[in-house]
Amino acid sequence: MALPRGYISHSQIRAYRECPRKYFFAYVENIQPPINDKVFLGEVFHSAIEHYFLQRIGGAMPADEAVEAYFCSRFDGDACGREISWGSPRHETRQRGLAFLKHFLRHLAPDARPLMVEKELCAELPGSGVMLKGVIDLVEEDYCITDFKTTTGRWSDSRARNSPQMVIYRYLFDRSFGPLPASLKYEVFYGRTAGSVRHQTLRVVPEEGAVDSLLAMIGDMVQRIGAGIFPARETPFCRHCDFRSQCRDKGSA
Ligand code: SF4
Numbered sequence: 001m002a003l004p005r006g007y008i009s010h011s012q013i014r015a016y017r018e019c020p021r022k023y024f025f026a027y028v029e030n031i032q033p034p035i036n037d038k039v040f041l042g043e044v045f046h047s048a049i050e051h052y053f054l055q056r057i058g059g060a061m062p063a064d065e066a067v068e069a070y071f072c073s074r075f076d077g078d079a080c081g082r083e084i085s086w087g088s089p090r091h092e093t094r095q096r097g098l099a100f101l102k103h104f105l106r107h108l109a110p111d112a113r114p115l116m117v118e119k120e121l122c123a124e125l126p127g128s129g130v131m132l133k134g135v136i137d138l139v140e141e142d143y144c145i146t147d148f149k150t151t152t153g154r155w156s157d158s159r160a161r162n163s164p165q166m167v168i169y170r171y172l173f174d175r176s177f178g179p180l181p182a183s184l185k186y187e188v189f190y191g192r193t194a195g196s197v198r199h200q201t202l203r204v205v206p207e208e209g210a211v212d213s214l215l216a217m218i219g220d221m222v223q224r225i226g227a228g229i230f231p232a233r234e235t236p237f238c239r240h241c242d243f244r245s246q247c248r249d250k251g252s253a
Pocket residue numbers: 018019020021022232233234235237238239241242243244247252253
């Protein structure tokens with residue numbers, strides 16, 4: 001079996017590592033369940049900061065009010081046209097997202113020096129012909145690569161350190177632009193309510209050999225996908241899985 005999308009990406013790798021059967025439902029059967037409020041908020045937040053950075057790259061300095069208005073308009077427009085599973089009430093999600101954005105505009109945006117935003121990079125992996133693809137949220141003039149997260153709780157250092165996402169970005173960046181003095185960080189906005197929003201900066205320095213381990217892991221995963229190996233991996237988190245009903249029909253979870 002060829003890769004369902006013709007390439008591998010961090011979100012596919014994450015899905016397969018969490019549960020190969022989840023990957024099967026999402027990418028082989030292409031089942032698209034309603035998105036939840038947290039994912040929706042993240043999408044609209046990313047759209048608003050992309051809107052902001054594109055103007056900065058074009059030489060303008062957008063007013064905070066204009067960026068906040070963009071967020072609200074995008075949130076309201078997209079919420080009407082999509083099936084969203086609201087775990088928290090819609091107006092609370094909107095207020096929380098707006099609080100994340102205000103925090104970003106006040107504490108991070110003024111010092112940012114954007115060079116590229118939502119930059120899609122891809123590279124063929126050596127020896128396999130497999131395409132690895134990634135979309136980097138922000139690259140700054142000093143080649144600092146940033147991924148923005150919106151979430152309810154604070155991240156641990158080890159969560160940032162152990163995610164393959166930044167190793168993928170660094171690898172794709174080096175393959176696309178040559179070895180440059182790039183650095184990596186997550187900017188994590190977190191809080192359960194609009195009144196409790198905070199943010200943390202987590203710098204990531206890949207360990208020696210991280211790229212080789214990543215390439216070996218991806219190679220093994222691509223082989224398993226090609227062989228049609230999609231076992232269910234049942235954990236307590238199955239109760240939050242978007243594919244739980246399909247999984248039950250197949251006799252698991
Ligand atoms: S319910 Fe559990 S076992 Fe089934 S697809 Fe989801 S994560 Fe995998």
